[in-house]
Amino acid sequence: MMNPELIEYAxxxxxxxxxxxxxxxxxxxxxxxxxxMLAGHIQGTLLRFISSMMKPRRILEIGTFTGYSAIxxxxxxxxxxxxxxxxxxxxxxxxxxxxTIEVDPEQEEIIRRYIHxxxxxxxxxxxxxxxxxxxxxxxxxxxxVYIDADKPNYLNYYKMVFDNLRQGGFFLAxxxxxxxxxxxxxxxxNRDTLGVVEFNEYVQHDERVENMxxxxxxGIMMVRKL
Numbered sequence: 001m002m003n004p005e006l007i008e009y010a011x012x013x014x015x016x017x018x019x020x021x022x023x024x025x026x027x028x029x030x031x032x033x034x035x036x037m038l039a040g041h042i043q044g045t046l047l048r049f050i051s052s053m054m055k056p057r058r059i060l061e062i063g064t065f066t067g068y069s070a071i072x073x074x075x076x077x078x079x080x081x082x083x084x085x086x087x088x089x090x091x092x093x094x095x096x097x098x099x100t101i102e103v104d105p106e107q108e109e110i111i112r113r114y115i116h117x118x119x120x121x122x123x124x125x126x127x128x129x130x131x132x133x134x135x136x137x138x139x140x141x142x143x144x145v146y147i148d149a150d151k152p153n154y155l156n157y158y159k160m161v162f163d164n165l166r167q168g169g170f171f172l173a174x175x176x177x178x179x180x181x182x183x184x185x186x187x188x189x190n191r192d193t194l195g196v197v198e199f200n201e202y203v204q205h206d207e208r209v210e211n212m213x214x215x216x217x218x219g220i221m222m223v224r225k226l
Contacts, residue, residue: 010042017041018075021068024114028066031110037065039148039174043217044072047146047172051076054170056143057096062131062157063149064102067111073146074098074120098124099138101131103149131157141166148174152195155202162208165225171209176200177219 011017017025021044029035039047047069051059055078061070077096102111105128115124127134131149135157142165147157154173165171176182181193182200189197203211203223211223 061100154199171223
């Protein structure tokens with residue numbers, strides 16, 4: 001984790017948190033048992049910037065929590081009016097979408113409320129349920145996949161989605177430094193830590209990609225499919 005004073009300095013010298021996101025940030029901290037699961041101002045801004053730079057057509061987020069990162073990803077999308085496509089008369093370019101999956105049905109109300117307040121209802125498709133069950137039914141080719149869910153399944157999500165990530169597309173996986181626990185003796189690691197370590201090591205040896213861990217907040221693994 002970064003020095004808290006450096007985090008505060010970085011936030012002061014970054015574009016201020018959007019009011020709707022600041023409101024969601026505050027409500028999350030007031031109402032949730034584990035509010036630190038929220039992406040937060042700086043990481044949310046990074047996700048919005050990545051989305052804006054990539055101009056993806058389809059984003060998959062695994063792990064919505066209260067919707068902060070999904071909203072940032074949606075706000076970064078390019079939203080052109082659908083127009084005739086070169087594929088033929090009558091066909092249109094699909095509107096960019098974020099598909100986000102949340103396992104906890106109790107989060108649905110706050111997610112939908114803030115998606116609406118942020119004005120991104122048309123850019124976010126919310127799925128409530130187990131991602132391992134939902135993902136196989138999503139018939140999409142992904143440009144960007146953001147994983148921030150249960151750590152033991154990180155590698156399962158990666159393998160499940162890989163063939164549907166376009167060439168040149170990106171995986172982003174949060175918490176890949178896991179508060180430094182990845183440096184522990186393997187025999188002393190709990191199930192979550194082992195899940196993160198196994199994911200990190202698998203990606204490192206996957207010759208189909210190039211990758212790096214960005215030592216930012218709790219570590220973000222960035223993976224580009226070759």
